[in-house]
Amino acid sequence: MYYDGEKKQPWLGMVIPMGGGWTPKRQCQEIEKRLENFRQDGLVFLGYRDNPNTPQQQVLCVKTKLSSDSCPLLITLDVGTDSYQALRDTTKALRNGESCYQSANSNSSGESRVVYLETFLAQEDKLAGK
Numbered sequence: 001m002y003y004d005g006e007k008k009q010p011w012l013g014m015v016i017p018m019g020g021g022w023t024p025k026r027q028c029q030e031i032e033k034r035l036e037n038f039r040q041d042g043l044v045f046l047g048y049r050d051n052p053n054t055p056q057q058q059v060l061c062v063k064t065k066l067s068s069d070s071c072p073l074l075i076t077l078d079v080g081t082d083s084y085q086a087l088r089d090t091t092k093a094l095r096n097g098e099s100c101y102q103s104a105n106s107n108s109s110g111e112s113r114v115v116y117l118e119t120f121l122a123q124e125d126k127l128a129g130k
Contacts, residue, residue, distance in 0.1 A: 005122040012046075013093050027075075034062075034074055041066040042129020043121060046091060047114035048083035051076065058083040060090060063114070065129030084113070091115045 002011035012031070014024060022030070035043075042065030049071050051059045056079045061071035077086055094115070118126055 002120070003122070004120070005124070009093075011093055011120070012090050014090075031075060038062045038064050038072070038074075039125055040128055042127075043117050043125065045114040045116045046074070046087065047071055048077075048087050049113070057081075060087060087113075087115060094120055 002009060012035075014027065044063040044065060046060060046062055048058055048060050051057060051073065054076060058077050058081070059073045060075040060077065060083070062074045063071050075090075077083055094117075
């Protein structure tokens with residue numbers, strides 16, 4: 001959930017399966033903690049990338065105003081999870097206010113690797129990280 005100063009609304013949906021064997025509650029708490037830190041650093045977009053620490057898995061990542069060219073890890077996806085579809089499904093709530101779950105294993109489609117967040121952010125969050 002995200003509060004933009006006017007209303008509280010669903011923002012990101014849980015992506016299942018996720019790597020690491022975490023419970024849904026623990027996943028939510030960790031993602032909430034990470035997003036709060038990234039919000040303070042000035043969120044720019046959500047994306048996905050390869051992860052050299054887990055060569056068989058990709059990650060959803062977050063670009064902030066303070067992260068330079070890097071895209072810090074938000075979620076490690078399970079082996080075989082289609083990262084493009086996971087990004088689309090995770091951010092579906094931004095488009096229609098619904099959470100959704102991802103479990104399909106297909107190849108990346110080559111579509112956009114990022115979802116820009118500025119239009120969804122409260123004014124003070126747009127200014128964060130400057």
